[in-house]
Amino acid sequence: GQQAQPTGPDQSTPTQSTPSESTQPKKNEGKLVVGFAQIGQESGWRDAETWSILNAAEEMGVDLKFSDGQQKQENQIKAIRTFIQQGVDVIGVAPVVETGWETVFKEAKEAGIPIVLVDRRAAVSEDLYATFIGSDFILEGQNACKEMARLLNGKGNIVELQGTVGASAATDRMKGFAEELKNYPDMKIIASQSGDFTRAKGKEVMEAFLKAYPGEIHGVYAHNDDMALGAIEAIKDAGLKPGVDIKIVSIDGVKAIFEAMVAGEANVTVECNPLLGPQFFQVCKDLKEGKEVPKWVKSEEGIYRQETAAEDIKNRKY
Amino acid sequence: MKKGILSKNFQLFVTIVLFLVLFLAGSLRYRGFFSAQVFLNLFIDNAYLIIIAVGLTFVLISGGIDISVASVVAFVGMLSAYLLQNGWNPYVVMLLMLLIGSTGGFLMGYIIHYFKIQPFIATLAGQFLYRGACFIISTTSIIIDNPVYTTIANYQIKLAPKAYISISVVIALLVVIAGTIMARFSKFGRAVYAVGGNEQSANLMGLPVGRIKVLVYVLSGFCAALGGIVFSFYTLSGYGLQNIGLEMDAIASSVIGGTLLTGGVGSVVGSMFGVLIQGIIQTIIIFQGNLSSWWTKVAVASLLCLFIVLQRIISANRDKFKRKMLNNA
Amino acid sequence: MKKLTRNQIFWPLVALIVLLIYNAFFAKNFFKISVVDGHLYGNLIDILKNFAPLALLSIGMTLVIATGGVDISVGSVVAISGAIACSIIDGRLGIFNHSLVSALVSALLSGLACGLWNGFLVAKVKIQPMVATLILLTAGRGIAQLITKGKIVTINSAPMMKEYYFIGAGYLLGLPFALYIVIAFLFLVLLLVKRTAFGLFLQSLGINSKSSMLSGINVDRIKLVVYTISGFLASIAGILISSNIKGADCNNAGLFIELDAILSVAIGGNSLNGGKFMVQASIVGALFVQCLTTTVYALGVPPEAISLLKAIVIIVLCLFQSDSFRQRVFKGFKRSVKGADAA
Amino acid sequence: MENKEILLTMRKISKTFPGVKALNNVDFTLRKGEIHALLGENGAGKSTLIKVLTGVESMDGGQVTLEGKPIHVKSSQHAQTLGISTVYQEINLCGNLSVAENIFIGREPMAYGMIDWKMINKRAKELLNNLNVDIDVTKTLDSYPVAIQQMVAIARALDISAKVLILDEPTSSLDAAECKELFTVMRKLCNEGMGIIFVTHFLDQVYEVSDRITVLRNGELVGEYEAKSLPKVELIGKMIGKDYEQLQQIESAKKAHMENKESYLTCKNLTTEGNLKNLDLEVNKGEVLGLAGLLGSGRTETVRALFGADKILGGELSVKNTRIRNNKPITAIRKGMGYCSEDRKSEGIVGELTIRENIILALQAKKGMFRFIGKKEQTKISQQYIKLLDIKTPGCEQQIKNLSGGNQQKVLLARWLATNPELLMLDEPTRGIDVGTKAEIQKIVLELAEKGMSIIFISSEMDEMLRCCERMVVLNDKKKLGELSGNEKNEQVIMEMIAGGKSV
Ligand SMILES: Nc1ncnc2c1ncn2[C@@H]1O[C@H](COP(=O)(O)OP(=O)(O)OP(=O)(O)O)[C@@H](O)[C@H]1O
Numbered sequence A: 001g002q003q004a005q006p007t008g009p010d011q012s013t014p015t016q017s018t019p020s021e022s023t024q025p026k027k028n029e030g031k032l033v034v035g036f037a038q039i040g041q042e043s044g045w046r047d048a049e050t051w052s053i054l055n056a057a058e059e060m061g062v063d064l065k066f067s068d069g070q071q072k073q074e075n076q077i078k079a080i081r082t083f084i085q086q087g088v089d090v091i092g093v094a095p096v097v098e099t100g101w102e103t104v105f106k107e108a109k110e111a112g113i114p115i116v117l118v119d120r121r122a123a124v125s126e127d128l129y130a131t132f133i134g135s136d137f138i139l140e141g142q143n144a145c146k147e148m149a150r151l152l153n154g155k156g157n158i159v160e161l162q163g164t165v166g167a168s169a170a171t172d173r174m175k176g177f178a179e180e181l182k183n184y185p186d187m188k189i190i191a192s193q194s195g196d197f198t199r200a201k202g203k204e205v206m207e208a209f210l211k212a213y214p215g216e217i218h219g220v221y222a223h224n225d226d227m228a229l230g231a232i233e234a235i236k237d238a239g240l241k242p243g244v245d246i247k248i249v250s251i252d253g254v255k256a257i258f259e260a261m262v263a264g265e266a267n268v269t270v271e272c273n274p275l276l277g278p279q280f281f282q283v284c285k286d287l288k289e290g291k292e293v294p295k296w297v298k299s300e301e302g303i304y305r306q307e308t309a310a311e312d313i314k315n316r317k318y
Numbered sequence B: 001m002k003k004g005i006l007s008k009n010f011q012l013f014v015t016i017v018l019f020l021v022l023f024l025a026g027s028l029r030y031r032g033f034f035s036a037q038v039f040l041n042l043f044i045d046n047a048y049l050i051i052i053a054v055g056l057t058f059v060l061i062s063g064g065i066d067i068s069v070a071s072v073v074a075f076v077g078m079l080s081a082y083l084l085q086n087g088w089n090p091y092v093v094m095l096l097m098l099l100i101g102s103t104g105g106f107l108m109g110y111i112i113h114y115f116k117i118q119p120f121i122a123t124l125a126g127q128f129l130y131r132g133a134c135f136i137i138s139t140t141s142i143i144i145d146n147p148v149y150t151t152i153a154n155y156q157i158k159l160a161p162k163a164y165i166s167i168s169v170v171i172a173l174l175v176v177i178a179g180t181i182m183a184r185f186s187k188f189g190r191a192v193y194a195v196g197g198n199e200q201s202a203n204l205m206g207l208p209v210g211r212i213k214v215l216v217y218v219l220s221g222f223c224a225a226l227g228g229i230v231f232s233f234y235t236l237s238g239y240g241l242q243n244i245g246l247e248m249d250a251i252a253s254s255v256i257g258g259t260l261l262t263g264g265v266g267s268v269v270g271s272m273f274g275v276l277i278q279g280i281i282q283t284i285i286i287f288q289g290n291l292s293s294w295w296t297k298v299a300v301a302s303l304l305c306l307f308i309v310l311q312r313i314i315s316a317n318r319d320k321f322k323r324k325m326l327n328n329a
Numbered sequence C: 001m002k003k004l005t006r007n008q009i010f011w012p013l014v015a016l017i018v019l020l021i022y023n024a025f026f027a028k029n030f031f032k033i034s035v036v037d038g039h040l041y042g043n044l045i046d047i048l049k050n051f052a053p054l055a056l057l058s059i060g061m062t063l064v065i066a067t068g069g070v071d072i073s074v075g076s077v078v079a080i081s082g083a084i085a086c087s088i089i090d091g092r093l094g095i096f097n098h099s100l101v102s103a104l105v106s107a108l109l110s111g112l113a114c115g116l117w118n119g120f121l122v123a124k125v126k127i128q129p130m131v132a133t134l135i136l137l138t139a140g141r142g143i144a145q146l147i148t149k150g151k152i153v154t155i156n157s158a159p160m161m162k163e164y165y166f167i168g169a170g171y172l173l174g175l176p177f178a179l180y181i182v183i184a185f186l187f188l189v190l191l192l193v194k195r196t197a198f199g200l201f202l203q204s205l206g207i208n209s210k211s212s213m214l215s216g217i218n219v220d221r222i223k224l225v226v227y228t229i230s231g232f233l234a235s236i237a238g239i240l241i242s243s244n245i246k247g248a249d250c251n252n253a254g255l256f257i258e259l260d261a262i263l264s265v266a267i268g269g270n271s272l273n274g275g276k277f278m279v280q281a282s283i284v285g286a287l288f289v290q291c292l293t294t295t296v297y298a299l300g301v302p303p304e305a306i307s308l309l310k311a312i313v314i315i316v317l318c319l320f321q322s323d324s325f326r327q328r329v330f331k332g333f334k335r336s337v338k339g340a341d342a343a
Numbered sequence D: 001m002e003n004k005e006i007l008l009t010m011r012k013i014s015k016t017f018p019g020v021k022a023l024n025n026v027d028f029t030l031r032k033g034e035i036h037a038l039l040g041e042n043g044a045g046k047s048t049l050i051k052v053l054t055g056v057e058s059m060d061g062g063q064v065t066l067e068g069k070p071i072h073v074k075s076s077q078h079a080q081t082l083g084i085s086t087v088y089q090e091i092n093l094c095g096n097l098s099v100a101e102n103i104f105i106g107r108e109p110m111a112y113g114m115i116d117w118k119m120i121n122k123r124a125k126e127l128l129n130n131l132n133v134d135i136d137v138t139k140t141l142d143s144y145p146v147a148i149q150q151m152v153a154i155a156r157a158l159d160i161s162a163k164v165l166i167l168d169e170p171t172s173s174l175d176a177a178e179c180k181e182l183f184t185v186m187r188k189l190c191n192e193g194m195g196i197i198f199v200t201h202f203l204d205q206v207y208e209v210s211d212r213i214t215v216l217r218n219g220e221l222v223g224e225y226e227a228k229s230l231p232k233v234e235l236i237g238k239m240i241g242k243d244y245e246q247l248q249q250i251e252s253a254k255k256a257h258m259e260n261k262e263s264y265l266t267c268k269n270l271t272t273e274g275n276l277k278n279l280d281l282e283v284n285k286g287e288v289l290g291l292a293g294l295l296g297s298g299r300t301e302t303v304r305a306l307f308g309a310d311k312i313l314g315g316e317l318s319v320k321n322t323r324i325r326n327n328k329p330i331t332a333i334r335k336g337m338g339y340c341s342e343d344r345k346s347e348g349i350v351g352e353l354t355i356r357e358n359i360i361l362a363l364q365a366k367k368g369m370f371r372f373i374g375k376k377e378q379t380k381i382s383q384q385y386i387k388l389l390d391i392k393t394p395g396c397e398q399q400i401k402n403l404s405g406g407n408q409q410k411v412l413l414a415r416w417l418a419t420n421p422e423l424l425m426l427d428e429p430t431r432g433i434d435v436g437t438k439a440e441i442q443k444i445v446l447e448l449a450e451k452g453m454s455i456i457f458i459s460s461e462m463d464e465m466l467r468c469c470e471r472m473v474v475l476n477d478k479k480k481l482g483e484l485s486g487n488e489k490n491e492q493v494i495m496e497m498i499a500g501g502k503s504v
């Protein structure tokens, strides 16, 4: 019900307001101009995504305007505004947070530029964005829980290493896991603490857990691989065998966790595919050519286990 | 007389000139940069920061520091989103936010002055407190769909067919004007300068130092809350992780605008230009359009460094510079 | 007694002891120490190991703050030094591949260079310290990412991994090796401060730099030295942090650690406006900060409440350190006791 | 005079600082329309009495009444509202504000709810003109030297319409002409019924303006006297508690040497950052050279340039026939120079450091960082100077900011004496120092010269200059007017020289 905005009546003006900029790219019909507002560079996973997008842009001959938001929504909004000024064909965003995009997306819409959400959703009405490409954090949490149950035979004490408090990945991965956990009455989370998605904190928190619950921990669920890697070190320092004495399940699927799995120190990683570049630009092309695109383009994901890690690692690109 | 104005506001003058140079450089280098809307976007995108920087400037001039402002913004966004969701009247919410900001500022100012707690530490505690309070409300972000908020957020004031500003910009400019008047023409403002120049002397001259120091933090808290409200217009949501590190942007803006962190010197208009300069650096980087995360950081820092060093060198050689001006004239 | 309470280190120590006593009652197994793999093992040992980087930073920060400045770039220097060391150990930098010595030397040199740069901006170009170091705070992480090409470097399988891991997480005579590094540097800095005139000059210029200059103190050079020391110590902290996690995480290594360092200095009872300082007290401050973190984990405080708890602890602690607060409260207390007696 | 109405009384005032009994049952009475001099040695408790009265320090015991009503002053702000206006000993103004603003801050005239800057600047200009100071009042205060700052502080206090005006050593860095202006204004205010408390170490001024005298010694009241009925010698006796003869000794000590004229320092055509123009100067070994001139004549700038505190833009400077380039304080100190600045608060003391540390600071800098003077040695050195200069303190571990003004000045002197310099430049070294010690210092200066130390001596007191200096260089408007030595130098000649120089 947000159609009746004050900007509604003169919707046409802003579109006209950038005629020189927005018509110019359209003159050289061939070249696709895309603006991409990336969140930042906070993890290995994100790095892989960035790499994939830059790479795909080059391969597909797209004129990419790339902006790194340094983890700040303000910066991403500024970037989108600037893209509008520059008159790009499509704007891609990996929103750092779900909310708060209404205004700027509207501006893009008025300028006739479609928005593509990448890997995270935004809480705006459906008409404000063209499509969403990416996965589902809740699903990842559920999968992780299923894997944990498989490893522990549905019975045991788990400690959870959460991501940064308030980050949507952390909240949803926690939610997904907790939901699924209801199906396994003999498994329970005995301690849960934030490790800020980092190895150092993951290790520090795990150290404290090991002392507070000596011999009681059977599994570690980490919201990302990095914290799991930190926890593995803490477990080793405690004289235990990670992956054997204490099972490790984490999310993301970065290369280092595969190495750990090969070494037998980690058990499962639930992948969340960052290599969205080709898919993203395909969607952009379609949008420019006026083709229909689905509202949700799902990315391909997988679950990788210790048993097959030695094989899988050969295909890992990041 | 004109010479007097120039020499007294020399640093501000240098800052403005360098700002224009940056804008010009951007315009020459990037297509589409030289447009009214790009310029106005600097205000639209940084309105909240301008407001916060104005409040902070008073604290810095008084010789203190307030690193809680970023968390105040996050907290205000969070709490107003929460309250609006629960059907509170938007105007009541806004008033309440301003009240909370001011009260928080008052408490920090009170313990800073009366219990001699170092400002950095007291406001660091404030920072943790506000941030923590955000997560008590909710760990996820909350959307604001109150019609009043969305109307204000989306309203565009047309200046020309191709140029508009938002209501937030108007608020920010009003704050700058009010701040300038307060700093230059009110007893309170002048007393702030005196306290920052020499607290002991100010006390011996009979100024109510305690009250002024507390008020300065109240003002900063108020501005931070107002900045928070404007920021919630900007994003129409509340989110606990919002604006981490914003206090450094505000402090840096103020310093770029000529404020001395040791107190006693600074101007509100200067701080506004400080914000605009950081904004334009950001814009240049986005226009560049091919910087990776790390090059973005390096580029921001280099531009900032270049700017500050230039400003320092010109100001340090101000006498030589002035002599030249005189000779030319 | 009065003399004791006047000593700067008294209140931080009291705070630390109170926290430990609290833990003795409320945190399970907090004081349990056992022997695992031939070294001591327990929460207290973890605290001593994990506080090492912060302790080093707070030593440097104390000196910088004594001159009336501040160095907020230490976190970024931590990232740079870790990135360099790990890149070399991992062999991805292309030079000095896999050499432990050159990894350490290059990392330390990078710290020196960063410190010198800060010192140059502050002392020579005369930029205000917080903004001067803000430049490196911003750029530093970028530079670190540049070195690692934005990747998190993992040295799990590098040839010198074990040796490198020893620095930050190994044990010597049952105690964390990192602790010895802290003690060594504390000793060195105390030597510099107490056995040379450096400490005197530092305080003097922190209190009144004009007078100090006219008394013949080379103010600029001392500032330069102090920032360089801070940078150097930050690079060691960077080595410790990266070694402890067997990798360099440019985005997160030492993120916001400058706040903790400043907090440690303040908890140690040092004035943030410069002048008189006590390095040992800052170390106690750092120990307190780390102890608090570990306590939070051990007690199982929900993560979303940590900030809140920290804020409250800081406020309470600082209030009790403040003379005027104690005076007011105790006066009120005495009065109320008297009133009660009268009634 | 007796039947003048009593304005203010202080009864049985006591104040103890840790280790010091600063005031012990002191009584003080001020009448309407009188100028009441409060006298005593350094550290006698004068400033403390004033601070207690104005609420800066709390008192341990005693009563204060103003116009018959008992008052409890809580803060200096409170004092102001009660009608007590004060100029404290250390200049307490804000250097970052303009001169005009320093005079009016807290009581700015308003127009339309905003500060009326035009009015402020106009009135500030007028006020200062009344004191015969003509400066740009819109410039910041710290662009002016101490003397001007002192005048500004006075102007501020005078403009506050008050019943009681307190002036704690207002004349310590003023010269004769300015003092005269000040006294005229003071008398005028008295006639309007104000009571003025006046602290000074210049006894001539006491007799010039004051009606009554209260003398303190060691924090205790010695007595209250009519100025007319107390001869100077007796007054001095009351202040220092013994008879006073040192002045004579100085005259005799001075005659001794004159002959050997080996040059120590020369400068030619010196032009400096501080606007000094083409100065030629020669300082011989073992002589006391005086720099004479009016306020702003460039005396301070001369010594600052020699010491490397100001940049030299042109000309050359050589010490012992070797040219010095790129002069910095530390170079100068290593070459054997010492400079005791006139601005003791901002360029002298390091407030939170102890007396010991303040004394050895320059010596340590001279020796270098690594040749550390052990604490025992430090204590020994400082004890020695505390004794030599009669510094009043419970011990050398006291923070210097807790000392009385005069005693701080002595510590600074000790700092430079401790470096055992070959050329000692003293810019107003006796500022705020009591008569007894002043004579003592003059004696020390002459003794040092005897031993071969060169000394450049600057003082606003012509008397003192004439007594100590063999040779005098007269400056005006940042230029050298000429030199005087031997019998040709007397006050008359110097004043004429300056007057003549001005007209040229
Ligand atoms: N804050 C303080 N702490 C400790 N002692 C103090 C403090 N203030 C003053 N004193 C001591 O009190 C005594 C009286 O000092 P006061 O400043 O009143 O002397 P004074 O008569 O004004 O001397 P002068 O002529 O040198 O200004 C001195 O011995 C001084 O050391």
Ligand SMILES: Nc1ncnc2c1ncn2[C@@H]1O[C@H](COP(=O)(O)OP(=O)(O)OP(=O)(O)O)[C@@H](O)[C@H]1O
Pocket: D134, D135, D143, D144, D145, D146, D147, D148, D274, D275, D293, D294, D295, D296, D297, D298, D299, D300, D301, D302, D342, D460
């Ligand atoms: N009466 C005055 N009017 C205007 N400016 C003055 C006056 N007196 C001093 N100044 C300013 O103060 C600056 C410093 O003067 P300086 O300290 O060298 O004088 P001085 O000879 O040492 O006199 P004194 O030490 O008695 O003040 C000069 O540059 C001058 O501009």
Ligand SMILES: [Mg+2]
Pocket: D046, D047, D048, D089, D168, D404, D405, D406
């Ligand atoms: Mg005194």
Ligand SMILES: [Mg+2]
Pocket: D145, D299, D300, D301, D342, D427
């Ligand atoms: Mg002078």
